[in-house]
Amino acid sequence: MDKIMEYLSAHPAILTALVIFAVIVILYFIFKQFVKLALVLLLIVLVAAGYYYFQDPNKMSEKVKKSIDTVKSGTDKVVKTSKDFYKDSKELVDKAKEVPGDVNRIFKSTEDKTGK
Numbered sequence: 001m002d003k004i005m006e007y008l009s010a011h012p013a014i015l016t017a018l019v020i021f022a023v024i025v026i027l028y029f030i031f032k033q034f035v036k037l038a039l040v041l042l043l044i045v046l047v048a049a050g051y052y053y054f055q056d057p058n059k060m061s062e063k064v065k066k067s068i069d070t071v072k073s074g075t076d077k078v079v080k081t082s083k084d085f086y087k088d089s090k091e092l093v094d095k096a097k098e099v100p101g102d103v104n105r106i107f108k109s110t111e112d113k114t115g116k
Contacts, residue, residue, distance in 0.1 A: 008015045052063075
């Protein structure tokens with residue numbers, strides 16, 4: 001065991017490679033479980049939608065239209081908010097670009113007043 005520790009301390013690149021490999025293996029198994037969970041949840045949602053469709057097919061189209069309208073209005077709000085945020089950020093960046101010039105002008109005017 002001591003020889004292994006000595007070897008790894010003498011060659012840190014190998015230790016780094018082993019740690020990266022271990023992290024990749026762990027992440028693989030974690031995400032593998034998430035993919036299975038997502039597939040099971042999707043299957044449950046499809047079964048529930050099928051059940052409601054077979055219960056009353058006429059109402060299903062109304063519910064789908066209502067859901068689509070809700071999603072569209074939410075999407076419109078998000079897009080509008082994002083555009084406003086972009087415009088505000090752009091204006092802020094433009095103002096930030098002007099600040100160093102303003103500071104230089106202030107210093108220059110004070111230097112002129114003091115005669116230096």
